[in-house]
Amino acid sequence: MGKTFPLVHFYAASTLVLVLGVAGKPNGLTFTLIHPDLPDSPLFRGTLPYEERIRRLVHPSNARAHHSSSSSVSLSNVYPEIVRPRIRVQSFNYMVKFGIGTFKSRPPYKEYYLDMDTGSKLTWMQCEGCTNCFRQVPKPFPKNSSKSFCPVIFSGGRRGYYIVTYADNTYSKGFLARETFYFNSNNNKIEKVENITFGCGLNNKMEYGLVKNNKIAGIMGLGWGSDSFVNQIGPQSDGKFSYCLAALNYQTASRRIKSYLRFGADIPKRVSSLGITALLRNKKKAQYYLELEGLSLNGQRLDISPEVFAMRGNSGGCTIDSGLGYSRIVKPAYDVLLNELEKHFSRHKNLSRYLMNPLGLGLCYKREKPDGFKNLPNITIHFKGNKADLVLSPEGSFEVVEKQNFSRKREYFCLAMVPGDEKSSIGAHQQTNHRIVYDTRGKQLLFYPENCLRNA
Numbered sequence: 001m002g003k004t005f006p007l008v009h010f011y012a013a014s015t016l017v018l019v020l021g022v023a024g025k026p027n028g029l030t031f032t033l034i035h036p037d038l039p040d041s042p043l044f045r046g047t048l049p050y051e052e053r054i055r056r057l058v059h060p061s062n063a064r065a066h067h068s069s070s071s072s073v074s075l076s077n078v079y080p081e082i083v084r085p086r087i088r089v090q091s092f093n094y095m096v097k098f099g100i101g102t103f104k105s106r107p108p109y110k111e112y113y114l115d116m117d118t119g120s121k122l123t124w125m126q127c128e129g130c131t132n133c134f135r136q137v138p139k140p141f142p143k144n145s146s147k148s149f150c151p152v153i154f155s156g157g158r159r160g161y162y163i164v165t166y167a168d169n170t171y172s173k174g175f176l177a178r179e180t181f182y183f184n185s186n187n188n189k190i191e192k193v194e195n196i197t198f199g200c201g202l203n204n205k206m207e208y209g210l211v212k213n214n215k216i217a218g219i220m221g222l223g224w225g226s227d228s229f230v231n232q233i234g235p236q237s238d239g240k241f242s243y244c245l246a247a248l249n250y251q252t253a254s255r256r257i258k259s260y261l262r263f264g265a266d267i268p269k270r271v272s273s274l275g276i277t278a279l280l281r282n283k284k285k286a287q288y289y290l291e292l293e294g295l296s297l298n299g300q301r302l303d304i305s306p307e308v309f310a311m312r313g314n315s316g317g318c319t320i321d322s323g324l325g326y327s328r329i330v331k332p333a334y335d336v337l338l339n340e341l342e343k344h345f346s347r348h349k350n351l352s353r354y355l356m357n358p359l360g361l362g363l364c365y366k367r368e369k370p371d372g373f374k375n376l377p378n379i380t381i382h383f384k385g386n387k388a389d390l391v392l393s394p395e396g397s398f399e400v401v402e403k404q405n406f407s408r409k410r411e412y413f414c415l416a417m418v419p420g421d422e423k424s425s426i427g428a429h430q431q432t433n434h435r436i437v438y439d440t441r442g443k444q445l446l447f448y449p450e451n452c453l454r455n456a
Helices: 050-066 331-346
Strands: 007-011 029-033 078-080 095-100 110-117 124-126 161-165 171-184 190-205 216-221 240-244 259-263 275-278 292-297 318-320 327-330 351-353 364-367 379-383 389-392 398-405 408-415 417-420 424-426 434-439 444-449
Touching: 029 095, 029 171, 124 171, 292 331, 327 331, 331 408, 331 417
Parallel strands: 110 216, 124 190, 318 424, 327 417
Antiparallel strands: 007 078, 007 161, 029 259, 095 110, 095 171, 124 216, 161 171, 171 190, 240 259, 240 434, 275 444, 292 379, 327 424, 351 364, 364 408, 379 389, 398 408, 434 444
């Protein structure tokens, strides 16, 4: 989710065995992904000026860079999962909507929103009976009224508990349970999957509750781990999930953009122009790591040693994070990129540095004649692997803002990346207009260019 590093603990040392209610060949599932700044979002609070949208993305990108050195705490008789810094409500988290439970009603389930998080494995939501609750609409999940609700019991009759803590002192604590979940299938029908294990939060402190009429109930965990959502729906996912994020910029911000989270057979197949790189795991962290090797500007490889991107114990390396607005590039590499961009733009006479920096991004230029994304360079992110070069168009590398100055229209643009203290992360802006496929069983990330405005 594009938060910051959570620390998840499961009480009891027993192995959790999951039994799914759907068997047979992989048949796919599809969720609509809800962008936080579009009208379909439960966080939507009216149309924001485009500059304000950008500032809201810069803040969490920098916040996560600041918290990237968080570390786990070892507790006795507890299984530690991950450390992941959490950010605030204005983050770039896509959301999903689903049904849960079995009730005497039509439909026979309750609907809730969850933040999609590729960096944590536990799916959890706030439940009725919580002693410390954040505000949400509708009310927390009425577990006692659902016929299919069943607490997880370990050997010896012990109930399974969990703790998720975040770097900004927010947290969720509760117990593990199994429930029936309802999703849209690839034939546009509602499909149910039984015995999904999730966390039922009873003691929760989350900043969702600071938003009036908040509708987010918790988190869908898609990271590494046997109890990750993608693994629990194994018959539907075959260990794979995918998305194609449409670029939201000053030219498309007014459009009703749809993106989708797809599993298994619902993922479009592609053979040509397919980039493949290894999906790595850093010890027991749930985040997906990639082996980043370098950067290019307009096809010219920059003088950056691959060592600056290497994992070093619990630090360093590069993650892919759909909940991070703008990519963060570890500072030695970021400084080289900025220096080369300055040389590139110094050859353009109609440009001048925009030192006011109204967006909080590190490198901005203003130009007298609006030109949109024209004449801006491509940036390529090189990963280790087969054709594993993520080529970013200007729309995926920069932000362009129009300014009306009296009767004259002017424009400025900024590099849409921020420096990272210890590690790099590929954020959502740099993933736009690419099909991204996580193959957790094959331990590969597959990607290729795609127009994500077309039924992605």
